[in-house]
Structure formats: C-alpha cells, structure tokens
Amino acid sequence: MQTIESKAETRTNAPSTFEIVTRKDFSDVTYLLEVRHPLMAKAAKPGQFVIVMLNEHGERIPLTIADFDRVKGTITLVIQAVGKTTKEMQLACQVGTRLYGMVGPMGIPSPISHAKKVVCVGGGLGVAPVFPQARAFKDAGAYVIGVVGFRNKDLVFWDDKFRACCDEFIICTDDGSTGIKGLVTEGIKQAIAKHSDIDEVVAIGPPIMMKGCAETTRPHNIKTMVSLNPLMVDGTGMCGGCRVKIGGQVKFACVDGPDFDGHKVDFDDLMTRLRRFTEQEKMALDRWLETCRMMNLPASSPASPVEPKPKGPRKAANSPARKS
Amino acid sequence: MAKKKTIRTIPQERTPMPEQDAQRRAHNFEEVACGYPIEAALNEAERCLLCPDEPCIAGCPVNIDIPGFIQKITEKNLRGAYDIITATNLLPAICGRVCPQENQCEGVCTVGDTLEPVAIGRLERFIGDAAIAEGWVNIPYIEPSGFKIGIVGSGPAGMACAADMAKAGCDVTVFEAFHQAGGVLKYGIPDFRLPNEVIDAEIANLMKLGVKFECNTLVGRLFTIEQMLDELSFQAVFVGTGAGYPSMLGVAGDSLNGVLSANELLTRCNLMRAKEFPDYDTPLPPAKRVAVVGAGNTAMDAMRVSLRLGAEKVYCIYRRSRTECPARAEEVHHAEDEGVEFHWHTNPVGNLDDGKGNVRGMRCIRMELGEPDDSGRRRPVPVPGSEFDFECDLVVYAIGTNANPIMGQTSSLKLNKWGYIETGENLATSVAGVFAGGDIVTGAATVIEAMGAGRKAAASMKAYLGIRATSVADLVGAASTGKLFGIDVKERNFARIRAA
Ligand SMILES: Cc1cc2nc3c(=O)[nH]c(=O)nc-3n(C[C@H](O)[C@H](O)[C@H](O)COP(=O)(O)OP(=O)(O)OC[C@H]3O[C@@H](n4cnc5c(N)ncnc54)[C@H](O)[C@@H]3O)c2cc1C
Ligand SMILES: Cc1cc2nc3c(=O)[nH]c(=O)nc-3n(C[C@H](O)[C@H](O)[C@H](O)COP(=O)(O)OP(=O)(O)OC[C@H]3O[C@@H](n4cnc5c(N)ncnc54)[C@H](O)[C@@H]3O)c2cc1C
Ligand code: SF4
Ligand code: FES
Numbered sequence: 108m109q110t111i112e113s114k115a116e117t118r119t120n121a122p123s124t125f126e127i128v129t130r131k132d133f134s135d136v137t138y139l140l141e142v143r144h145p146l147m148a149k150a151a152k153p154g155q156f157v158i159v160m161l162n163e164h165g166e167r168i169p170l171t172i173a174d175f176d177r178v179k180g181t182i183t184l185v186i187q188a189v190g191k192t193t194k195e196m197q198l199a200c201q202v203g204t205r206l207y208g209m210v211g212p213m214g215i216p217s218p219i220s221h222a223k224k225v226v227c228v229g230g231g232l233g234v235a236p237v238f239p240q241a242r243a244f245k246d247a248g249a250y251v252i253g254v255v256g257f258r259n260k261d262l263v264f265w266d267d268k269f270r271a272c273c274d275e276f277i278i279c280t281d282d283g284s285t286g287i288k289g290l291v292t293e294g295i296k297q298a299i300a301k302h303s304d305i306d307e308v309v310a311i312g313p314p315i316m317m318k319g320c321a322e323t324t325r326p327h328n329i330k331t332m333v334s335l336n337p338l339m340v341d342g343t344g345m346c347g348g349c350r351v352k353i354g355g356q357v358k359f360a361c362v363d364g365p366d367f368d369g370h371k372v373d374f375d376d377l378m379t380r381l382r383r384f385t386e387q388e389k390m391a392l393d394r395w396l397e398t399c400r401m402m403n404l405p406a407s408s409p410a411s412p413v414e415p416k417p418k419g420p421r422k423a424a425n426s427p428a429r430k431s
Numbered sequence: 432m433a434k435k436k437t438i439r440t441i442p443q444e445r446t447p448m449p450e451q452d453a454q455r456r457a458h459n460f461e462e463v464a465c466g467y468p469i470e471a472a473l474n475e476a477e478r479c480l481l482c483p484d485e486p487c488i489a490g491c492p493v494n495i496d497i498p499g500f501i502q503k504i505t506e507k508n509l510r511g512a513y514d515i516i517t518a519t520n521l522l523p524a525i526c527g528r529v530c531p532q533e534n535q536c537e538g539v540c541t542v543g544d545t546l547e548p549v550a551i552g553r554l555e556r557f558i559g560d561a562a563i564a565e566g567w568v569n570i571p572y573i574e575p576s577g578f579k580i581g582i583v584g585s586g587p588a589g590m591a592c593a594a595d596m597a598k599a600g601c602d603v604t605v606f607e608a609f610h611q612a613g614g615v616l617k618y619g620i621p622d623f624r625l626p627n628e629v630i631d632a633e634i635a636n637l638m639k640l641g642v643k644f645e646c647n648t649l650v651g652r653l654f655t656i657e658q659m660l661d662e663l664s665f666q667a668v669f670v671g672t673g674a675g676y677p678s679m680l681g682v683a684g685d686s687l688n689g690v691l692s693a694n695e696l697l698t699r700c701n702l703m704r705a706k707e708f709p710d711y712d713t714p715l716p717p718a719k720r721v722a723v724v725g726a727g728n729t730a731m732d733a734m735r736v737s738l739r740l741g742a743e744k745v746y747c748i749y750r751r752s753r754t755e756c757p758a759r760a761e762e763v764h765h766a767e768d769e770g771v772e773f774h775w776h777t778n779p780v781g782n783l784d785d786g787k788g789n790v791r792g793m794r795c796i797r798m799e800l801g802e803p804d805d806s807g808r809r810r811p812v813p814v815p816g817s818e819f820d821f822e823c824d825l826v827v828y829a830i831g832t833n834a835n836p837i838m839g840q841t842s843s844l845k846l847n848k849w850g851y852i853e854t855g856e857n858l859a860t861s862v863a864g865v866f867a868g869g870d871i872v873t874g875a876a877t878v879i880e881a882m883g884a885g886r887k888a889a890a891s892m893k894a895y896l897g898i899r900a901t902s903v904a905d906l907v908g909a910a911s912t913g914k915l916f917g918i919d920v921k922e923r924n925f926a927r928i929r930a931a
Pocket of ligand 4: 195338339341342343344345346347348349350359360361362
C-alpha cells in the first residue's frame with residue numbers, strides 16, 4: 108500500500124484549489140484521495156457528499172465524504188474505478204495535482220439519532236462512507252456494531268480504522284477468505300441474534316446490498332437507514348436527475364437525501380435508473396481505454412505513482428501544484 | 432433635430448433581423464437571430480417617434496430611457512446610447528435577446544397602435560453587442576466604502592445586485608454552486624438564443640468593476656447565511672438562488688428511463704456540453720422522437736435543443752391553446768419554423784414502458800375548455816374517451832419548478848407557504864442584513880425582472896448600510912425618468928452626486 112503526502116501549508120479560508128495531498132491504493136480498483144479544502148473540512152458532517160469534476164471536459168460525479176480532518180483542512184474520498192471518469196481519475200489524480208472542481212458538502216447530514224445500539228454496515232466500497240457515521244454514533248455514546256463485507260480478503264481496507272470505533276466488529280467475505288463466509292446480511296443476522304435491543308441499522312453499499320439489508324431487518328422492525336446513489340448532475344436540486352421513489356413519493360436524493368428509510372425505498376426503481384446511460388458509459392470508457400493504449404498510458408496499473416505525461420489522453424486540467 | 436417625425440413619415444415596415452435559415456439552423460447550435468447590421472439599426476431607430484409621454488419607458492420593468500437611447504442611435508452616437516441603457520440595465524446584450532418585449536416596452540409602443548411597434552429589443556441588443564465588440568464598459572469612479580458584501584447565486588439577480596454594490600464602493604464576492612457563473616443564462620438558455628460569449632463578456636465587465644466570483648461554492652452547506660454575517664464578516668448578503676426543483680407530472684411512468692426534466696436536458700446539453708459527447712464526458716440519451724410537455728420558454732428551448740441533438744420528430748404537448756401558451760411569441764414561431772409539431776389541447780395521461788424500464792411512448796387525452804370556474808377562468812377539462820397513444824423515446828417535462836429547498840434547510844430565513852423566501856417591499860428578508868430577489872422570491876419569472884429585483888435589493892442594501900453617495904454613471908439619464916429601477920425619486924438613497 109502506497110502513501111504519499113505533500114507538505115504544502117494549510118491556508119484556512121482561502122478559496123480551495125482542490126489540491127490532492129494524499130493518495131493511497133487499496134487494490135487495483137479502489138483508491139483514496141485526500142483533498143485540501145479547509146472550509147469544507149470544517150463544514151462536513153457524516154453522510155454528506157461532494158461533486159467532483161476532474162477537468163473542464165469532465166462529468167460531475169458524486170462521491171461520499173469518507174472522512175474529514177478539521178485540523179489538516181482536508182477531506183477524504185474513497186473511489187472505485189468503475190467507468191471512464193473514475194478510471195481517468197485513478198490515473199490522473201496524483202499527489203500535488205488538482206481537481207478542476209469540487210463542490211460540497213452536499214446533502215442533508217445523516218441524522219445521528221440517540222440510538223443506544225446501532226449496527227453500521229458497509230458493503231465493499233460502502234465501508235468508507237459508513238465510517239464517519241459509525242464514528243459519530245460512537246462519539247454520541249452508542250454501542251456500535253460494525254459489519255463490513257468484501258468479495259475476498261485482498262479487497263479489505265480500513266478494517267483497523269473501522270474496528271477502532273466499534274464495540275463489536277464482524278467481517279464477512281463472499282469466499283470466506285477472512286471473517287465469516289457470506290454476505291453482510293449474514294453479519295446483520297448474527298448481530299440481531301445476539302442483541303435483541305438494536306435500535307437502528309445504517310447500511311451503505313451497492314443498491315442490491317442495501318436492499319438485502321432492508322429486507323433482513325424488516326421482519327424485526329428495526330429502523331434501517333440507507334444512503335442512495337442515483338446518477339446526479341448538479342447536486343443542488345435543480346435537475347431532478349437524482350429522483351428516487353420513497354414510499355411512493357418522488358424525492359430528489361441530492362437535496363432531500365441522500366439518506367432515506369430503507370424500508371420505504373423502491374430499490375428496483377433505483378437500479379433501473381442507474382442503467383440510464385449504460386451504452387454511452389461503455390462508449391466513453393472504450394474510447395478512453397483506446398486512447399490510453401495508443402498513448403501507452405497504464406490505464407489500470409495505478410499502484411505505482413505514475414507520473415502522468417504532460418499531455419494526457421485529454422487536455423489535463425490538473426497542473427501540478429507547488430511541491431515543497 | 433430634424434423636423435418632427437410622424438407616423439406617416441417614418442419607415443412603415445419593421446426592419447427585419449437577418450436569421451439563419453430554419454432548415455439549416457435546426458441542426459446547429461449557432462445563434463438563430465444574427466443581429467442588426469448598422470444600416471438596419473439606423474433605419475429602425477428612425478421609426479421611433481420620440482413620444483413625449485414615453486409609454487415604452489413605463490412598459491419596461493427597469494424603465495430604460497428608451498427614446499433617449501434610440502435618439503442617440505439616430506445620431507450615430509452608439510457609445511452615448513450604451514451609456515443611457517447601462518444607467519438602468521447592466522446587461523443589454525442579454526436582455527435585448529431574451530426579454531419578452533412584446534409584453535413590455537414594445538407592447539405599449541405608440542407606433543404599434545398603427546404599424547408594427549419599434550423593434551426596441553433588437554436595438555438594445557445592437558447596442559449591447561456593439562459594446563462587447565468595442566470593449567466598452569462603464570467603470571465609474573469608485574470610492575471604497577469599506578463594506579464587504581456577499582451575493583449567493585450568479586444568475587441575473589445576483590449579477591445586477593453585485594454590480595450596483597461594487598459601484599457603491601463595496602467589496603463584493605459572488606458565490607456560485609456550479610463550476611461556472613451565469614445561472615439560468617448559462618445552464619438553461621441554449622447557445623443559439625444566447626451565446627456563452629455574451630454572458631462571459633458581461634461577467635468580465637463585472638470583474639472589471641472589482642466583483643469576485645467564487646464558483647464551486649454551495650452556500651448553506653459550505654457555510655450558512657448566518658455564518659456569512661458573523662464568521663465571514665459580510666455586512667450584508669443578497670440571496671438570488673433561483674427557482675430550481677423541477678416539477679414532475681405525477682403520472683404513471685414518471686421514473687422510466689427516458690423521462691427527464693427540461694432542466695436536466697438543458698443543463699446536460701448547455702453547461703456540461705453533452706452535445707459534444709464523447710469529447711465532453713457528460714452523456715444525453717439519444718432520441719429520435721421527443722415529446723416535450725409544457726409550452727413555456729423552457730419547453731421551447733427543450734424542443735429546439737432536441738432537434739439540434741438529432742431528433743427526427745419533436746412534439747409539443749400542451750393542455751391549453753396557442754393563445755394561452757406562456758412562451759414568447761417569437762420562440763413559438765422559431766420552434767414551428769424549425770419543425771416542432773404542436774399538439775394544443777392535449778394532456779399526458781401516462782408514459783408507456785417498453786418492459787425494460789425505458790419509455791416507449793406516451794398516452795395522452797384531448798382537452799376542451801370547461802365551464803368558467805370561480806375565478807371566471809375556463810379551465811381545460813379532458814374529453815372523455817379521447818385517449819390516444821403515440822411513440823416516443825424521450826419525454827421532457829417543462830411544467831414549471833418549485834422552490835429550491837437548500838436555503839430553507841440551512842438558514843432561519845422565513846419562507847412563504849410555497850417555500851419561496853419571504854421579503855418585504857424593499858426585498859429585505861426576516862434576517863437583518865439579508866436581502867433576496869429573483870426567482871427564489873417570485874417563483875420562475877424573467878431575466879429582466881430578476882435583474883430589476885437585484886438592483887432594487889442593492890438600493891435597499893445601500894440604505895441599510897447607510898451608503899449615501901453613488902457614482903455618476905448610475906445617474907446618467909436618471910433625471911429624465913421619474914422612476915429608476917422601479918423606485919421613486921424620493922425613495923432614492925443616493926442623494927448627492929459625487930463627481931469623479
Ligand atoms: C451520493 C453519492 C455518493 C457516492 N459516493 C461514492 C463514493 O464514495 N465512492 C465511489 O467510488 N463512488 C461513489 N458514488 C458513485 C459514483 O458517483 C459513480 O461510481 C461514478 O459517477 C461513476 O463514474 P464513471 O464515469 O467512472 O463511471 P460510468 O461510466 O458513469 O459508470 C460505470 C458503471 O458504474 C455505475 N454507476 C454510475 N454512476 C453510479 C452511481 N452514481 N452509483 C452507483 N453506480 C454508478 C454505472 O451504472 C455503470 O455500470 C456515489 C454516488 C452518489 C450519488
Ligand atoms: C430554459 C429557460 C429559458 C428561459 N428563457 C427566458 C427568456 O427567454 N426570457 C426571460 O426573460 N426569462 C427566461 N427564463 C427565466 C429566467 O432565466 C429566470 O427568471 C432568471 O434567470 C432568474 O434569475 P435568478 O438570478 O433569480 O436565478 P438563476 O438564473 O436561476 O440563478 C441562480 C443561481 O444561483 C445558484 N445557486 C442556487 N443555490 C445556490 C446556493 N445554495 N449557493 C450558491 N449558489 C446557488 C444556481 O446554481 C444559479 O446559478 C428562462 C428560464 C429557463 C429555465
Ligand atoms: S413608444 Fe415607441 S415610438 Fe414612442 S418613444 Fe417609445 S419606442 Fe419610440
Ligand atoms: S442532482 Fe440534479 S436535482 Fe439532484
């Protein structure tokens with residue numbers, strides 16, 4: 108695992124230039140970026156997200172704030188390279204480079220209730236966004252049971268960090284290579300079997316996993332909050348692209364959410380709507396991979412800090428920031 | 432001055448504006464109306480009678496001295512005309528293009544009683560474009576007043592307020608959530624109606640006045656209005672965050688893929704440049720047959736954008752008749768010429784599913800005017816049994832917007848029952864030092880009304896801060912009009928003129 112830090116000083120209140128100060132690679136598809144933005148680090152609360160633009164031609168993509176450091180003035184994003192933008196970021200976002208834009212914190216912060224006993228569930232990449240909530244519940248004095256799930260042992264990340272804010276910690280893997288064998292729903296079932304007094308479950312991960320969690324808790328009538336991730340454009344409630352169905356009502360996830368009552372969410376609708384642009388997404392990715400191949404860029408071997416060529420596959424807007 | 436003009440002596444025909452051919456323009460994003468060349472402008476200016484009672488000035492929401500600037504054009508003094516317009520309207524190149532002049536100044540023009548009214552909007556645009564081409568900008572002598580002003584939202588309301596406060600010597604910062612400034616002008620109104628260069632030129636002028644723009648800043652969430660006043664030490668704040676939050680129809684199949692709001696379509700296309708996909712990363716659903724519900728300006732823009740994106744058929748679905756259609760007459764004409772099919776008295780009943788979650792068509796019903804209701808208005812009612820289906824692969828809702836909830840969620844500003852910000856006559860909100868105007872106060876309106884509100888709020892802000900003097904440029908032409916920015920002379924707080 109590679110960690111690189113830049114030591115540029117923090118200037119509170121100055122407009123952010125969205126400089127990347129740390130990068131870690133958890134696997135060949137998952138990476139962490141720590142971005143300097145002192146004002147946002149001050150404002151961020153668990154459950155909120157940002158919208159990032161890599162460069163002038165880029166798409167605006169929503170990413171959950173996985174951590175924030177008010178002292179250092181940074182916020183942390185954990186990203187899975189699934190398509191054109193996230194793969195391009197994986198290549199271009201090195202320590203010292205800048206994002207073209209980052210706006211937030213967006214969305215209504217997760218309500219950290221007075222629950223005495225909560226289960227915080229993270230599925231795969233969802234471990235990162237659920238972490239600030241687990242920590243907030245812990246700080247509020249709750250008994251926190253962490254349940255995290257990964258496909259296999261090699262994909263596990265932040266287990267130490269997560270464990271540190273939990274009273275109990277259950278790790279699940281699809282193949283049983285570490286922890287219990289099975290999905291996170293198995294972990295939830297175990298927790299429910301052991302504790303009859305769970306007040307709340309918070310689950311973040313792929314829609315199918317959140318749906319599973321909501322179904323697991325429904326018979327027990329345990330309040331279950333999920334964080335929805337529909338496609339977004341502006342993130343300010345202006346376009347309605349992020350609309351989701353909650354208990355038969357239309358809500359805009361970016362301003363009315365992103366957290367909703369999992370027992371009321373129409374997950375099938377969400378999953379269908381996530382497929383809106385499948386064809387175009389594939390086309391953009393193929394085209395980009397082809398350009399990378401022609402330019403001999405390592406489109407998917409990010410673990411070593413590649414020095415991006417000055418002219419990337421696309422006019423890179425990320426000029427290196429000063430390095431001290 | 433030459434001998435007095437009469438309705439008989441002036442050029443009888445309204446000077447036509449060169450336009451791109453309808454067949455060609457329906458497939459490109461270049462501007463449709465090409466603007467007057469100088470000869471055309473001079474000819475049109477001759478049609479103004481310089482009426483002593485100046486009905487057009489009263490018809491203009493910001494009371495531009497219309498005969499005054501038109502006379503300057505006849506004298507070939509374009510800079511003089513620019514100075515007169517910018518005394519009240521900061522954005523002539525924008526307003527000349529998008530204002531609904533037929534309901535405002537041109538609607539009451541004396542010439543219009545007998546002939547076609549003077550083309551005031553076209554002349555205004557001519558002057559605005561000349562200013563951009565020549566790089567004119569009225570930068571008055573500004574004495575720093577030491578006040579720090581924060582503006583939330585960079586649409587026309589925010590821009591107008593920013594300009595006035597900068598001219599009053601304040602240190603002005605505009606905060607914008609998007610990565611580019613301009614509000615609806617940038618993300619909503621398409622290039623072929625209002626090119627981005629025009630907006631950027633007007634924004635550059637504001638920057639020359641010393642206004643700072645901070646994009647990527649979501650006020651309310653990054654910091655609150657209350658924090659702006661204390662921690663960030665702004666003495667006054669203007670909120671011009673626009674309407675946003677598009678309405679969905681609430682019929683079956685609203686959430687099918689291929690059903691989207693006009694705001695989403697236009698934002699993807701204009702701001703995110705999806706029309707240049709895949710050179711730009713943001714996609715748009717490809718569509719051969721597009722149904723647009725609604726018939727306002729937003730609907731017209733959505734239809735004309737769809738044509739340009741390659742749609743073969745574009746239908747306009749509207750439950751009332753053409754006469755009630757809220758879009759500007761010119762826009763309906765343009766859309767019609769470009770090949771949009773209008774279906775008046777038609778209302779959607781539902782969107783049809785292809786079985787895979789995509790829209791494959793729409794079911795509509797015919798409407799007729801019912802009995803007059805309590806208000807005396809005849810509402811459209813469905814004709815029983817008149818449902819019919821048609822095929823389409825994209826459905827665009829342009830049926831209006833609701834109030835954006837972010838300000839209400841994050842501040843103690845008092846809202847009205849619809850969620851818009853409540854203000855007094857002087858546009859002050861329930862929080863001292865915070866003013867609001869534009870669509871977030873009135874609901875969706877027009878560019879010029881938003882601008883007028885921004886200026887009115889600036890006047891109130893100056894009164895609130897006790898700023899007395901203002902620069903000369905603000906007062907050019909003011910003497911000739913009884914009202915300035917809709918404010919009576921006696922209410923004006925700039926009592927004294929300070930000369931540079
Ligand atoms: C509120 C919110 C928070 C999010 N937080 C994170 C985060 O912390 N880390 C992270 O890696 N991703 C997060 N996402 C998802 C992220 O925005 C998408 O993965 C990203 O937009 C994909 O862009 P792309 O161009 O790389 O891939 P695309 O080419 O756009 O898509 C590739 C594949 O990813 C899927 N996909 C696209 N958008 C989303 C989405 N919004 N959610 C789920 N799958 C999607 C597509 O269906 C497609 O199969 C979040 C989304 C939302 C709405
Ligand atoms: C498609 C379309 C076509 C139109 N055509 C015409 C026309 O031809 N003629 C006409 O006169 N009018 C037209 N209008 C209406 C006109 O554009 C609006 O009435 C006008 O722009 C309103 O101005 P505003 O300044 O109040 O808000 P907006 O222009 O909406 O600007 C508000 C800005 O504030 C930003 N913002 C919102 N919330 C926050 C926040 N919390 N923090 C920071 N920034 C924030 C938004 O991103 C936006 O940029 C049209 C509208 C649309 C949508
Ligand atoms: S009403 Fe018409 S003719 Fe009279 S001054 Fe105004 S523009 Fe000129
Ligand atoms: S992303 Fe546009 S309304 Fe939510």
